[in-house]
Amino acid sequence: xxxxxxxxxxxxxxxxxxxxxxxxxxxxxxxxxxxxxxxxxxxxxxxxxxxxxxxxxxxxxxxxxxxxxxxxxxxxxxxxxxxxxxxxxxxxxxxxxxxxxxxxxxxxxxxxxxxxxxxxxxxxxxxxxxxxxxxxxxxxxxxxxxxxxxxxxxxxxxxxxxxxxxxxxxxxxxxxxxxxxxxxxxxxxxxxxxxxxxxxxxxxxxxxxxxxxxxxxxxxxxxxxxxxxxxxxxxxxxxxxxxxxxxxxxxxxxxxxxxxxxxxxxxxxxxxxxxxxxxxxxxxxxxxxxxxxxxxxxxxxxxxxxxxxxxxxxxxxxxxxxxxxxxxxxxxxxxxxxxxxxxxxxxxxxxxxxxxxxxxxxxxxxxxxxxxxxxxxxxxxxxxxxxxxxxxxxxxxxxxxxxxxxxxxxxxxxxxxxxxxxxxxxxxxxxxxxxxxxxxxxxxxxxxxxxxxxxxxxxxxxxxxxxxxxxxxxxxxxxxxxxxxxxxxxxxxxxxxxxxxxxxxxxxxxxxxxxxxxxxxxxxxxxxxxxxxxxxxxxxxxxxxxxxxxxxxxxxxxxxxxxxxxxxxxxxxxxxxxxxxxxxxxxxxxxxxxxxxxxxxxxxxxxxxxxxxxxxxxxxxxxxxxxxxxxxxxxxxxxxxxxxxxxxxxxxxxxxxxxxxxxxxxxxxxxxxxxxxxxxxxxxxxxxxxxxxxxxxxxxxxxxxxxxxxxxxxxxxxxxxxxxxxxxxxxxxxxxxxxxxxxxxxxxxxxxxxxxxxxxxxxxxxxxxxxxxxxxxxxxxxxxxxxxxxxxxxxxxxxxxxxxxxxxxxxxxxxxxxxxxxxxxxxxxxxxxxxxxxxxxxxxxxxxxxxxxxxxxxxxxxxxxxxxxxxxxxxxxxxxxxxxxxxxxxxxxxxxxxxxxxxxxxxxxxxxxxxxxxxxxxxxxxxxxxxxxxxxx
DNA sequence: TGCGTCACG
DNA sequence: GACGTACGTGACGCAC
Numbered sequence: 001x002x003x004x005x006x007x008x009x010x011x012x013x014x015x016x017x018x019x020x021x022x023x024x025x026x027x028x029x030x031x032x033x034x035x036x037x038x039x040x041x042x043x044x045x046x047x048x049x050x051x052x053x054x055x056x057x058x059x060x061x062x063x064x065x066x067x068x069x070x071x072x073x074x075x076x077x078x079x080x081x082x083x084x085x086x087x088x089x090x091x092x093x094x095x096x097x098x099x100x101x102x103x104x105x106x107x108x109x110x111x112x113x114x115x116x117x118x119x120x121x122x123x124x125x126x127x128x129x130x131x132x133x134x135x136x137x138x139x140x141x142x143x144x145x146x147x148x149x150x151x152x153x154x155x156x157x158x159x160x161x162x163x164x165x166x167x168x169x170x171x172x173x174x175x176x177x178x179x180x181x182x183x184x185x186x187x188x189x190x191x192x193x194x195x196x197x198x199x200x201x202x203x204x205x206x207x208x209x210x211x212x213x214x215x216x217x218x219x220x221x222x223x224x225x226x227x228x229x230x231x232x233x234x235x236x237x238x239x240x241x242x243x244x245x246x247x248x249x250x251x252x253x254x255x256x257x258x259x260x261x262x263x264x265x266x267x268x269x270x271x272x273x274x275x276x277x278x279x280x281x282x283x284x285x286x287x288x289x290x291x292x293x294x295x296x297x298x299x300x301x302x303x304x305x306x307x308x309x310x311x312x313x314x315x316x317x318x319x320x321x322x323x324x325x326x327x328x329x330x331x332x333x334x335x336x337x338x339x340x341x342x343x344x345x346x347x348x349x350x351x352x353x354x355x356x357x358x359x360x361x362x363x364x365x366x367x368x369x370x371x372x373x374x375x376x377x378x379x380x381x382x383x384x385x386x387x388x389x390x391x392x393x394x395x396x397x398x399x400x401x402x403x404x405x406x407x408x409x410x411x412x413x414x415x416x417x418x419x420x421x422x423x424x425x426x427x428x429x430x431x432x433x434x435x436x437x438x439x440x441x442x443x444x445x446x447x448x449x450x451x452x453x454x455x456x457x458x459x460x461x462x463x464x465x466x467x468x469x470x471x472x473x474x475x476x477x478x479x480x481x482x483x484x485x486x487x488x489x490x491x492x493x494x495x496x497x498x499x500x501x502x503x504x505x506x507x508x509x510x511x512x513x514x515x516x517x518x519x520x521x522x523x524x525x526x527x528x529x530x531x532x533x534x535x536x537x538x539x540x541x542x543x544x545x546x547x548x549x550x551x552x553x554x555x556x557x558x559x560x561x562x563x564x565x566x567x568x569x570x571x572x573x574x575x576x577x578x579x580x581x582x583x584x585x586x587x588x589x590x591x592x593x594x595x596x597x598x599x600x601x602x603x604x605x606x607x608x609x610x611x612x613x614x615x616x617x618x619x620x621x622x623x624x625x626x627x628x629x630x631x632x633x634x635x636x637x638x639x640x641x642x643x644x645x646x647x648x649x650x651x652x653x654x655x656x657x658x659x660x661x662x663x664x665x666x667x668x669x670x671x672x673x674x675x676x677x678x679x680x681x682x683x684x685x686x687x688x689x690x691x692x693x694x695x696x697x698x699x700x701x702x703x704x705x706x707x708x709x710x711x712x713x714x715x716x717x718x719x720x721x722x723x724x725x726x727x728x729x730x731x732x733x734x735x736x737x738x739x740x741x742x743x744x745x746x747x748x749x750x751x752x753x754x755x756x757x758x759x760x761x762x763x764x765x766x767x768x769x770x771x772x773x774x775x776x777x778x779x780x781x782x783x784x785x786x787x788x789x790x791x792x793x794x795x796x797x798x799x800x801x802x803x804x805x806x807x808x809x810x811x812x813x814x815x816x817x818x819x820x821x822x823x824x825x826x827x828x829x830x831x832x833x834x835x836x837x838x839x840x841x842x843x844x845x846x847x848x849x850x851x852x853x854x855x856x857x858x859x860x861x862x863x864x865x866x867x868x869x870x871x872x873x874x875x876x877x878x879x880x881x882x883x884x885x886x887x888x889x890x891x892x893x894x895x896x897x898x899x900x901x902x903x904x905x906x907x908x909x910x911x912x913x914x915x916x917x918x919x920x921x922x923x924x925x926x927x928x929x930x931x932x933x934x935x936x937x
Numbered sequence: 938t939g940c941g942t943c944a945c946g
Numbered sequence: 947g948a949c950g951t952a953c954g955t956g957a958c959g960c961a962c
Contacts, residue, residue, distance in 0.1 A: 202948030590941055646958055683956045686945035780952030841950050852953040886946045
């Protein structure tokens, strides 16, 4: 077919694909020889998705994938510093380049590259030719340098965000139509590509100027007319540099391409050569997926998938030989005899992967439906115990399904195994199963947990859910639970799943867990996180399971009364607000509120966010209230009450367990990258305390009859850890002497005595101390203290001058992260920082996170150690640990034992770092007690 | 489902 | 007057 009207050309920005793939994936190597292939794998997946998603009549008629040939191009002759800021190519990426070309050809996509030209120029040229021939063009890329090409039948498509980029989107980004984009880029320059532009002019200002003067040449000729002196001078002084910049950013759409559009016609991939390539790369999952789509048999491949390697330098990947997944091999156990054979097998092996199926994600409400076991990869069984026939009546009641062992009988047989010290029970998220078994009188131990192994090795790189781990590390996508239960209103519970289907799903989970364990176990050591896993992760399972099952007593009546009071107050405020607005509207809608404030009432200074809605955050409303506007002040009051009511007084009532009368949160051990816990369903780590009204909610968290609540919290733990790791003599001294640390900081910085310090000065020093922990920036501190940015920067400079060790610590930490891709806490916990070497705004986030992680993480490690020791230390005391709130532990204890508990728990907490780490600052714990949490805190 | 908002350390 | 920033979480209501 000759290219012309009705044709549609897809141009893929291949080089961008490679870099995205490289950075998005952990470093993978080919199993047989260790060749790095992560980027190739990602590239192939993206290319295949692109092809597969664009089949049919709306798809392309012609397609090509375009690459950069080498770093040298004609632009280097225009400006010798062009792209001089580019970081060195990572060592393990370069060898993957030729393979991506090979991959492109294997998928039967034209592979284009030209010496001396960037991919962007080739794309520009082909796009122009296609447009002139009357066809349409889609450029698969989100690169802003290509946006100048949009319009007249050419658009872009951001494959990551699945979003087309047309004229409107370009205008949104650059503030001008696509044909003026190069003018804006020439003025604004680009630090990544080292395009100079005009100093002090960014995209916003550039767009303003271009829109005012029409185009760049006119602007430069009439630069004298610009009102702002700085801008005027910048343009006059740099006119030549700006013209050079324009030549740099202008794509050459007349490159001497040697291909005709007709040659780019879409072709079906040749199955045989494509299969050969994918098999040679050892991409198991993709090979299978492509084979299915092409309806051919996948070639026989080595079974093990690419093996992940951590960033640690001295480790080698561990290879595991495993059979393919086969759901047909899973056994359904319906009688004691068959179960007995499995138990024999487990005893022979000494370990078993276990998984439970239940009716709910809430372990306190869930009913046990079945148990699956696996001891050999590829072989697993499922024991259905609580399945029901699908034909229940309207109320959901129905008879048990046939062919199941009695629950008690099965548990009686399994209990000795599950409790046997000599048999390791392996699970994924074992805290869940631990609680389910505990509710049936089985104390499962000892355990290993693949989720926690992944967390110890890969925290910060990805999540640790089983499906994701299986896909990533076993190259296998498990059966989705959705396919059994459905979603939304018609969703069923697991006990309604037909046993035949349940076997495949449930046994597969045990199979996967066992395989993950085999893959992870030896790598813990290589990643040097064995101690972290053994001392900070695994022991948490039992401790937290106990706390969660105990729960905390909540007085629902108090909450209900508060809800009613809030509702009344809110109704009054709502009436006042609508009166002030002069129209009824939904006070809870930020969108409607913004329109009332900044349009109907005509208040000036409304800022629109990226979604086009006005910002109405508390800071904005506070400013307006300070200017004397009543309505925003009322809205702030209303919002406080609305938050308290919906999130706390209303929602908490629904979390009171029908049998225990207590609230049972669930802690995720592997949720936060830094090692902190996270509390969900409900979140009991964010119960209000800062506002007076909010704090009253804590009055509803009460001790049982004859009991008291005791709260112990670490004082300034993060600053103490900072003083230790950054080794700051003045701070360490102050902590040893028990001096007010914020006052000390202020004193050192501003040369004022600690005695009789102005509270405002102390407040500023406190903000700086917090800022340091967060990876301080002038902007952030300025916003927090509501002072000019220059002043904030002045504070920071003085702080670093006074405490140079802090600056050193920050620089060293960031350098370590850049070198290794992770940081470590004092206790060895690894937190990966994959974005640390990124360019653009990501880099700032990653930098600050890297500075914060070792401090926040070490504090998290300390309290974990305390929690793990607590059961043994408090054995015999009539006390239970109920909650953890990052630096606080809450206990419920019999009245007579309060003092003893405080003494014991304080000793454990203050000494929690020992003996692993000898802190050279003391840890101090404050304690309180009362009938409810408000009093105890 | 994504976003804005706001509760906590 | 370049860009966009304090770190880490979870839950709610709105609007699509």
